[in-house]
Amino acid sequence: MNLFSEIRSLVLDALAQMQAEGTLPEGLSFDNVAVEPPRDAAHGDMATNAAMVLAKPAKMKPRDIADALAAKLADDARVTSAEVAGPGFLNLRLADAAWHGVLSAVLEQGTAYGRSDMGQGKKVNVEYVSANPTGPLHVGHTRGAVFGDALASLLDYSGYDVTREYYINDGGAQVDVLARSVYLRYLEAHGKAVEFPDGTYPGEYLVEVGQTLKDKVGDAYVGKGEDVWLEEIRNFATDAMMDLIRADLLQLGVKMDVFFSEKSLYGTGLIEAALESLDAKGLIYEGVLEPPKGKKPEDWEPREQTLFKSTEHGDDVDRPVKKSDGSWTYFAPDIAYHFDKVSRGFDELIDVFGADHGGYVKRMKAAVSALSDGKVPLDIKLTQLVKLWKNGEPFKMSKRAGNFVTLRDVVDQVGSDVTRFVMLTRKNDASLDFDFDKVLEQSRENPVFYVQYAHARIQSVLRRAAEAGIATDEATLKAADLGKVGHEAELAVAKKLAEWPRLVEIAARTNEPHRVAFYLYELAGDFHALWNRGNELHELRFIQDGDAATSQAKIALAQTVAVVISAGLGILGVKPAQEMR
Template sequence: MNVFADIRAMVVTALEAMMSEGALPAGLSLANVTVEPPRDAAHGDMATNAAMVLAKPAGQKPRDIADALAARLVADARIDAAEVAGPGFLNLRLAPSVWASVIPAVLEAGAAFGSAPAGSGQKINVEYVSANPTGPLHVGHTRGAVFGDALAGLLEFVGNEVTREYYINDGGAQVDVLARSVYLRYLEAHGQEVAFPDGTYPGDYLIPVGQALKDKVGDAFVDMGEQGWLAEVREFATEAMMQLIRDDLAALGVEMDVFYSEKSLYGTGRIEGAIAALDGKGLIYEGRLEPPKGKLPEDWEAREQTLFRSTAHGDDVDRPVKKSDGAWTYFAPDIAYHYDKVERGFDALIDVFGADHGGYVKRMQAAVSALSDGRVPLDIKLTQLVKLYKNGEPFKMSKRAGTFVTLRDVIDEVGADVTRFTMLTRKNDAPLDFDFAKATEQSKDNPVFYVQYAHARIASVMRKAQGDISDAQLAAADLSALSHEAELGLLRKAAEWPRLVESAATAHEPHRVAFYLYDLASAFHALQHLGKMEPELRFLREDAPEVTEARLALIRSVQLVIAAGLGILGVTPANEM
């Protein structure tokens, strides 16, 4: 049940009647007509822009359209009042029974309220994390992992079939560096003193990997030249790092459906096939690029390269796919990887990148547009940096990693639930300050605590309620007792959930769910606080069982919505705190 969608349908029906009767010109597009909460709650329950968007194409004054529309809407029992405001906005006040009807809908649907049947939407691939397999995940990866996983959960909730995917960057030179770093730890495990040259990975996390390599091959590699051990150690080290990454993700509650190896693209014809597909569309040519911005002509040597005509699909410049020496550029395997996604039949692709990949957005979107003939959209979401603090002071680096704070550092400090929710308290492309002390304090200023506490408080009230009251029993309660403005305000906020979750999914913005849950929790806490000051507003009233049942139905509905939202974010609802 979506009250906003129902009222919009009512508005559209009224407008169509006006067109059929000649009050409005026939054939007007109603696609841009919206019904949403007004900016100021004092103006009403909902507002529609119908008169404003139709005035110009109809050749009429907005207020004239609004007045005529208002007269039709108030004839419906669901509308208590329709008031024209400003140049032609129409504010609507709904009958209390409309809001009350939300409660049985929530209680019957449970935590699935606001969701859509699985498979009713699109087949979507969400690729996120995709960190180089050279070490443990750091705090930047943590934000991308949380955002990507929450986005996948959000898209699933509204009916899409979602594949969570990790692209293993195991085809580049950094994996050779990893292998050499593990080899040094291997020699160390044999009692040798080693020094880590610049560019290698000196973190302590490779100590057990070097020991594991020793346990596997003994001293076979000790006096062997690099050409003898590099390939085997590279594979051994990569798998060890990927297991470490899988364990880190599991600790955060992230489970991938697919781990896709970049290395699998080489020597298999997949890169060649993707480039050939672009060539078949006339988008591959031999040419020379202009010097990059900031390069003086004398510093630039133009070379003949194989180029992708990405400007034909919205990019700023064409992009090289093969170097002058015949080797593939980094872009080429990425094209092949996304071509594989297109060939797997996804309706839409989403990539979650770190902030430093902003320059990659247009070229990758151009490639997917070209490979799919514009059929498959690619949305690339960038996650900005996270700054860590503890009691207002910068959080110290990880000894284990050597140079950065790891995902495990964060989880060990505050837990997975707090980590996930806190990472979603800002939009993905906005910087995030993460203060460990604030993330664990029990106050209204801590969103995750405030939302969890609302869920736990409701659970406590339900336990105290006399008898075993089922959701089915509460769904049949007489809700006419819910008349206080604080009760109705909480009910209206809960009713916004289907609209909110749909708009958040459309915009690919799971942080909206976190913001909404905080607002819903605030409305609940406000009502609960009123009950302390005014006994007649308490949830449990021994002198008024009908009132008690109605209020239990209300707060149980709120609890189910909170549970649904937390489920999308991957946070476990708390029943006790």
């Protein structure tokens, strides 16, 4: 059930009747007609912009359309009033029975309330994390992992066929550096004194890898040149790091469907095939680029390179795919990787990148547009930096990692649930302060506590009802007389619950899972407000002494809140709290 969609359908039917009667001209598009919560709740329960968006194409005054539409809508039993405001906005107030219908739908559908078939089974690939396999995941990766995983769950909840994917960057020079760093730890395991030159990875996480390598090959590589051990150690170290990364992700509750190796693109003809596809479309040519902005002419040496005509697909400049020495640029395997995704039949692609990849957005979108002939959209979401604080000071770096705070550092401090929720309390493109003290506070200012406390309070109501001998099983609550739920504070909760299906669709359409976290905080606020009113007014308490029927109706209301909180937290990858200690 989506009450906003139902009332929008009512509006569209009324507009169609107005056309049939000649009040409105034929041929109007109703696509931009919306029904949404008013900005000010005092104005009503819902508002529609129908008169405003139809006035110009209909060549009519907005208020004339609104007056005629209001008269039509007032005939529906769900609508108690339809008032025209300002130049032509139409504010609606609904009967209590409409909100009781929302509660019934939640009780009947459970956590499926809010699910939709908006995605219509479209195949969506969400690629996220994709960190270099050179060490444990750091806090920046944590935010990308949480965002990507919640987005994938949100899309799945909205009817898409979602694939979670990790791109292993194991084809570049960084894995050679990893191999050399592991070799030094390997020598150290043999009792050799070593020094880590600049550019290598000195983190203690490689100590165990070096020891494991020693256990595997003994002293076979001691004193030998890179020609003997580089490739073998590179493969060994990459596998070890990916095992570490998989374990880190599991600590956060993240499980990938696909791990795609960049290395698999080299020497297999996949890069060549992708570029041949672009060449066949006249998008590959030999040329010389202009000097980059900010470069002095004397610093620039013009060289002929193989270029992708990305400007034909929205980029600012054309991009090199092969260097003058014949080697591939970093962009070439990325093109091939996305060509592979397109070839796998995905209808939509989503990449979750760190903030430092902002310069890659236009070129990557241009590549996918060209490869798919504009048929497969690519949305790139950038996650901004996370600033860590503890005791009022910046949180210091991890000794184990060598130079950064790891995902495990964060999860070990506060747990997976808190980490995930807090990472979604800001939009992905806004920086986020993560204060280890504040995220564990038991206060309204801590969103994760505030939401979990609402769920835990509802569980306490159910336990108290059981102690009082009041039945609260599923069948009983579904059969409860919801007409006993009629106070403005109670209906405020029902009205917020009615927004859930609409919110889910908006969040999925915009690829913004943080909207779910924001909504849960608002819903928890409405529930806590009702709870506090119950301290003042006995009639608002969930358990009414000596009146099981009224108690069950009010407990049914509380249960609907718990259901939607559980559904929302499920999307975020957070377990709802049963009690707070």
